[in-house]
Amino acid sequence: MPDQSNPTLRLTEIFYSIQGESRTLGLPTVFVRLTGCPLRCNYCDTAYAFSGGEVMSLDAILDKVRSFSPRYICVTGGEPLAQPNCLTLLQQLCDAGYEVSLETSGALDVSGVDTRISRVMDLKTPDSGEAHRNLYTNVEHLGLNDQVKFVICSRDDYDWARFQTDRFQLPGRVGEVLFSPSHGQVEARQLAEWIVADNLPVRFQMQLHKYLWNDEPGH
Numbered sequence: 511m512p513d514q515s516n517p518t519l520r521l522t523e524i525f526y527s528i529q530g531e532s533r534t535l536g537l538p539t540v541f542v543r544l545t546g547c548p549l550r551c552n553y554c555d556t557a558y559a560f561s562g563g564e565v566m567s568l569d570a571i572l573d574k575v576r577s578f579s580p581r582y583i584c585v586t587g588g589e590p591l592a593q594p595n596c597l598t599l600l601q602q603l604c605d606a607g608y609e610v611s612l613e614t615s616g617a618l619d620v621s622g623v624d625t626r627i628s629r630v631m632d633l634k635t636p637d638s639g640e641a642h643r644n645l646y647t648n649v650e651h652l653g654l655n656d657q658v659k660f661v662i663c664s665r666d667d668y669d670w671a672r673f674q675t676d677r678f679q680l681p682g683r684v685g686e687v688l689f690s691p692s693h694g695q696v697e698a699r700q701l702a703e704w705i706v707a708d709n710l711p712v713r714f715q716m717q718l719h720k721y722l723w724n725d726e727p728g729h
């Protein structure tokens with residue numbers, strides 16, 4: 511029987527870096543990367559988090575986070591919501607006074623996530639290979655503190671993302687609608703030009719850390 515007085519999580523890494531994505535882009539942030547993911551997006555830049563990792567108690571994770579004296583925390587993975595104790599971690603991070611975001615594929619139910627968290631939900635595009643995993647009912651649970659991201663691999667993906675943005679009236683429903691090129695798959699400039707040509711009410715975004723650190727571990 512697991513000891514729920516001292517819950518644990520399997521995690522790949524904890525590091526302090528510059529937030530490279532989403533609304534808090536550019537801000538110093540502690541990243542807590544949980545291990546494991548039930549999806550296999552063909553562009554995934556964190557396949558090293560699919561397995562392995564280390565089991566840590568929530569107390570030990572909070573101690574490690576505190577050692578950096580951060581203001582912002584990003585819980586990511588892997589797919590963080592694949593571990594049920596993630597919900598407790600998120601709650602405890604909020605209780606400790608941090609500003610917390612959660613990166614999630616949206617394939618798992620987000621409705622149990624503490625509303626103080628900014629949920630950054632990635633609606634998987636057709637060319638990710640995982641669009642069939644999208645749990646569209648999740649969209650109903652999102653609000654102005656949340657963000658929806660589309661990682662775009664092709665012109666077809668762009669057209670699909672534009673359609674979903676309109677279908678769910680995302681710009682009025684969530685705080686940010688992010689269109690990001692799949693790194694190395696679609697020219698960033700091309701995506702930027704499509705957005706301008708269509709006058710889309712979305713935020714273009716590139717993964718800043720790829721330019722600062724070229725995907726080195728720990729950033």
Ligand SMILES: C[S@@+](CC[C@H](N)C(=O)[O-])C[C@H]1O[C@@H](n2cnc3c(N)ncnc32)[C@H](O)[C@@H]1O
Nearest residue numbers: 553554555587588589613614615632661692693
């Ligand atoms: C590694 S995932 C972890 C959280 C969750 N599994 C998800 O997919 O949202 C964090 C974010 O990085 C994005 N990402 C992964 N590989 C990427 C790539 N090659 N180019 C652009 N974004 C990428 C994902 O789409 C997701 O939005």
Ligand SMILES: Nc1nc2[nH]cc(C(=O)O)c2c(=O)[nH]1
Nearest residue numbers: 528529530531586613719729
């Ligand atoms: N610097 C940096 N910013 C990030 N924002 C989201 C990340 C992620 O892997 O989810 C990430 C990451 O891996 N590094």
Ligand code: SF4
Nearest residue numbers: 547549551554588615
């Ligand atoms: S859901 Fe996230 S972690 Fe999982 S394969 Fe896709 S991008 Fe990678």
Ligand SMILES: [Mg+2]
Nearest residue numbers: 555556586729
């Ligand atoms: Mg990353």
